[in-house]
Amino acid sequence: MKRIVLCAALMMALYSCSEPKKNSVQQEEGLAKKYEQNFKIGTIFAQPQIEGVDKLSIDIVKKHFNALTAENCMKGEVVQPEQGRFDFSLGDKVVDFARQNNMYMVGHVLVWHSQPPKWIFTDSQGNRVSRDTLIERMKNHITTVVKHFKGKVDAWDVVNEAFEDDGSYRKSPYFEIIGEDFINLAFKFAHEADPEVKLILNDYNVCKPQKCDAIIAKIKELRSSGLQVDYAGMQMHCTMDFPSKNEIETTLKKFEDNNIKLQITEFDLTSIPFPMGNTAEISARADYQEKYDPYKNCLDDDSRAKINSRFKEIFDSFLSHSQNIERVTVWGITDKGSWRLDWPIPGRTDFPTFFYSDGKMKEFLME
Ligand code: XIL
Secondary structure: OHHHHHHHHHHHHHHHEOOOOOOOHHHHHOHHHHOOOOOEEEEEEOHHHHOOOOHHHHHHHHHHOOEEEEOOOOOHHHHOOEOOEOOOHHHHHHHHHHHHOOOEEEEEEEEOOOOOOOOOOEOOOOOEOOHHHHHHHHHHHHHHHHHHOOOOOOEEEEEEOOEOOOOOEOOOHHHHHHOOOHHHHHHHHHHHHOOOOEEEEEEOOOOOHHHHHHHHHHHHHHHHOOOOOOEEEEOOEEOOOOOOHHHHHHHHHHHHHOOOEEEEEEEEEOOOOOOOOOOOOOOOOOOOOHHHOOOOOOOEHHHHHHHHHHHHHHHHHHHHOHHHEEEEEEOOOEHHHOHHHOOOOOOOOOOOOOEOOOOOEOHHHOO
16 A cells, blocks of 8 residues: 555656757857857856766757856965976866867956965965965965967966955955955956956855945056956856846946946756855855755756746846847856755755756756
C-alpha cells in the first residue's frame, strides 16, 4: 500500500514538472543580434569553458552573446598569487576567445576586498602594511594587469563593492589602510596604464537609495578632480522581490539624470529561499536544508511562469532605459554553471540565468 501511495506521489510530481518550450524563431537569431539596438548581451567564462569541455555552453556563448567577463580568473588571487609572480595563463585564454568571436571584453576585477592577492595587505610578519606600501602594491598590480591586457580588454571593473548599503564606505582593508581615496588612486593608476580602456565603478545592491546616491556622488567627485570614470556597474544579483520594479526604475533614472552611463555587470535571479537578507557578499554562507531547496526534484508550471515573469519585469526595465545602458551581462551561461547553486547555500537547484541547465532558453526571452 505504502509503495502504491509513493508511486502515485512520484507520478504526480513528474506530471506537474513542466518542460521548457522548444526553440523559437527569435532563439535561432541569437540574443546579441536580437538586442543589438539596445545593448550588448554578455555572459561569463569559467574553467569548463576555458578548458573547452562544456561544449553546450560554449555553443550558447557563440550564438547568443557579444560580451564576455572572466568569472574568476582575472581576479587578484589568480593573477598575482604571490608578490611579483603574475599568472595570466587563464585570463589570456578568455581574452583570446573573446577576440576570436568579436566580443566586448570586460576585465574583472582590479581592486576588491574579496579574492584579492592574498598577500597584499600584510608584511612577512603578518602585520598590516603601511599606507604607502599598499598604494605601491596596488599600483603595481593595477599597472601590470592593465598593461598586460592592453588593447584586448574594452572595460575594467576597477573598484568593486566599495560601499555599504547605507552609503558609507565599506571598511575593507583597502579603505582602512589607504583611506577613501584608494578609489581615486585605483582609477588614476588604471587610466595611466591604458588611457584607451573604459573604467567602471562596480557594486551590488545599487538599487538601495543611499548606496546609489553614494556611488553617484563618488563618480561626480572623481570626474570633477579630472579622473576618468566611464560607467557605474550595477551587478544586479536579484531575488524574486528585490529590487522591486519601482526601485529599479528609480535607480536607472537617477543615473540618467546624473549623466552616468551604466553597465549591468552580473545579472542573475534567484528564485529559491534566500535566507541571508539582500546581499551579494560572497563570504555569506548558510548550511543546506531541504526546505531551502524547493525545486530539487521538479519545477512546476506555476513557478516556472513566476520566474519568467520576474525575469521579464527586470529585463523590460533594462530595455526601456537602454539608451543609457551599454551592456547587460548575465552571471552564468546556463543554470547548471551558476554560482547561485552553491552560494550562499551549497548544492541547490536554482534558475538564475537566461538558459535552463539543458541549454533551452528561458521563455521570457522568446517573446
Ligand atoms: C563569484 C563567482 O561567480 C564564484 O565562482 C566565486 O566563487 C565567488 O565569486 N560579485 C562579483 C563576482 O563581483 O566576482 C562574484 O563572482 C559574485 C559577486
